[in-house]
Amino acid sequence: MKDHTVTAFDIELRQLAQSIAEMGALARQAIVIATAALGAPAPALADEAEVIDRQVDRLQRAVEEAGILLIARRQPVAFDLREVLSTLRIANDLERIGDLAGNIATRVAALGETATPQSLALSLQGLASRVIERLDLVLAAFRVRDPAQALEIWSSDGSVKDLYTTVFRSVLTYMMEDPRHISSCAQLVFVAKNLERIGDHVSNIAESVYYAATGDQLDDVRRDTEAVTDVEAVAAS
Amino acid sequence: MKDHTVTAFDIELRQLAQSIAEMGALARQAIVIATAALGAPAPALADEAEVIDRQVDRLQRAVEEAGILLIARRQPVAFDLREVLSTLRIANDLERIGDLAGNIATRVAALGETATPQSLALSLQGLASRVIERLDLVLAAFRVRDPAQALEIWSSDGSVKDLYTTVFRSVLTYMMEDPRHISSCAQLVFVAKNLERIGDHVSNIAESVYYAATGDQLDDVRRDTEAVTDVEAVAAS
Numbered sequence: 001m002k003d004h005t006v007t008a009f010d011i012e013l014r015q016l017a018q019s020i021a022e023m024g025a026l027a028r029q030a031i032v033i034a035t036a037a038l039g040a041p042a043p044a045l046a047d048e049a050e051v052i053d054r055q056v057d058r059l060q061r062a063v064e065e066a067g068i069l070l071i072a073r074r075q076p077v078a079f080d081l082r083e084v085l086s087t088l089r090i091a092n093d094l095e096r097i098g099d100l101a102g103n104i105a106t107r108v109a110a111l112g113e114t115a116t117p118q119s120l121a122l123s124l125q126g127l128a129s130r131v132i133e134r135l136d137l138v139l140a141a142f143r144v145r146d147p148a149q150a151l152e153i154w155s156s157d158g159s160v161k162d163l164y165t166t167v168f169r170s171v172l173t174y175m176m177e178d179p180r181h182i183s184s185c186a187q188l189v190f191v192a193k194n195l196e197r198i199g200d201h202v203s204n205i206a207e208s209v210y211y212a213a214t215g216d217q218l219d220d221v222r223r224d225t226e227a228v229t230d231v232e233a234v235a236a237s
Numbered sequence: 238m239k240d241h242t243v244t245a246f247d248i249e250l251r252q253l254a255q256s257i258a259e260m261g262a263l264a265r266q267a268i269v270i271a272t273a274a275l276g277a278p279a280p281a282l283a284d285e286a287e288v289i290d291r292q293v294d295r296l297q298r299a300v301e302e303a304g305i306l307l308i309a310r311r312q313p314v315a316f317d318l319r320e321v322l323s324t325l326r327i328a329n330d331l332e333r334i335g336d337l338a339g340n341i342a343t344r345v346a347a348l349g350e351t352a353t354p355q356s357l358a359l360s361l362q363g364l365a366s367r368v369i370e371r372l373d374l375v376l377a378a379f380r381v382r383d384p385a386q387a388l389e390i391w392s393s394d395g396s397v398k399d400l401y402t403t404v405f406r407s408v409l410t411y412m413m414e415d416p417r418h419i420s421s422c423a424q425l426v427f428v429a430k431n432l433e434r435i436g437d438h439v440s441n442i443a444e445s446v447y448y449a450a451t452g453d454q455l456d457d458v459r460r461d462t463e464a465v466t467d468v469e470a471v472a473a474s
Contacts, residue, residue: 075312
């Protein structure tokens with residue numbers, strides 16, 4: 001009877017992990033779609049990202065419901081409970097990534113007709129690529145439950161912050177050169193900020209993978225995801 | 238025996254609710270401190286907000302641990318499980334509010350020496366007041382588990398969005414008038430955005446209060462907290 005219960009739990013847990021993989025793939029696709037159109041007209045962009053965002057939202061709801069049911073029915077303890085709770089947290093972070101990608105898409109779509117200079121578009125896409133790369137790594141770390149890999153991703157968060165700071169300064173400089181760019185550049189500032197925030201959620205996922213595998217919380221300093229890197233950037237310039 | 242177990246659960250749940258009340262009071266204080274200094278020099282501001290933010294973070298960790306232990310040991314189902322899960326979610330939103338207030342404080346402190354025009358400072362404080370008022374209401378709704386009040390808060394979210402849009406436009410206008418203000422105004426844009434985001438977390442808390450009391454999720458459209466109200470504002474102007 002006990003063996004049967006354990007197996008049923010494992011099967012349900014594997015289904016949750018499968019949903020996380022799906023959510024990850026969708027969230028990734030949303031970021032790619034949202035940022036690929038930077039500097040180019042893209043009328044259907046916001047709709048496309050919206051459709052994906054809704055799928056991610058639906059999956060998050062499904063994971064949450066299934067996870068809560070799993071806790072209520074199987075009443076897991078220790079390692080197993082940690083696994084479920086980490087999965088719920090990861091689903092939450094992926095849902096937020098989907099939201100942020102949708103937000104970027106709306107902003108990029110609104111910019112469609114105005115000219116985003118090629119150099120800024122390239123910087124923003126560089127930031128997006130870095131973030132996507134890290135999302136791929138953390139989803140891989142989750143797949144094989146690799147705490148060392150999770151720790152490495154979590155520790156190298158600074159590379160995203162540095163890139164963000166560089167992009168932020170470029171956008172401000174462009175604004176200063178010609179005040180007619182201010183409205184459109186305000187949107188680019190949010191695009192950059194949202195990419196940085198997606199990077200923060202990737203780090204949160206790394207923390208959850210690490211916690212599930214080891215039971216240890218990574219230093220809570222990083223949980224403070226509201227970075228103010230740009231304040232320092234401006235102060236230093 | 239059963240009565241004893243139920244009582245122990247109730248006591249622990251009441252302790253969680255007490256922690257939520259403390260977190261709420263601290264998060265509120267952090268917003269007040271962070272925004273009161275707008276347009277005035279405030280050297281110790283960022284440190285003060287940082288201290289409060291850390292307290293909120295610690296409380297959130299404590300609530301999370303206690304909540305998980307509560308689920309694991311008492312294995313609540315149905316209504317009781319919903320209560321615990323809602324409390325965990327609310328703690329999470331309050332932790333995010335603390336983070337955002339800390340972020341605002343850092344930005345306001347960085348602006349200290351530069352002049353924020355009185356009119357913009359007043360607009361931003363008006364936005365902050367609206368958000369604080371709504372935070373008070375939602376904490377009261379949580380205290381007495383009032384789903385009707387929660388629903389009302391959730392439904393009137395638009396008043397924060399409208400105020401944010403107005404403030405956002407004023408900041409952009411000020412930037413356009415004199416490009417020397419661009420760096421400092423970029424910070425004010427983030428301050429306004431963060432206040433709007435605090436408002437989103439207040440709405441999330443209203444959702445959780447409603448869910449705990451009724452078992453129903455409010456329309457998931459609002460869960461999409463990444464609003465792009467400013468895109469519409471700029472497009473319309």
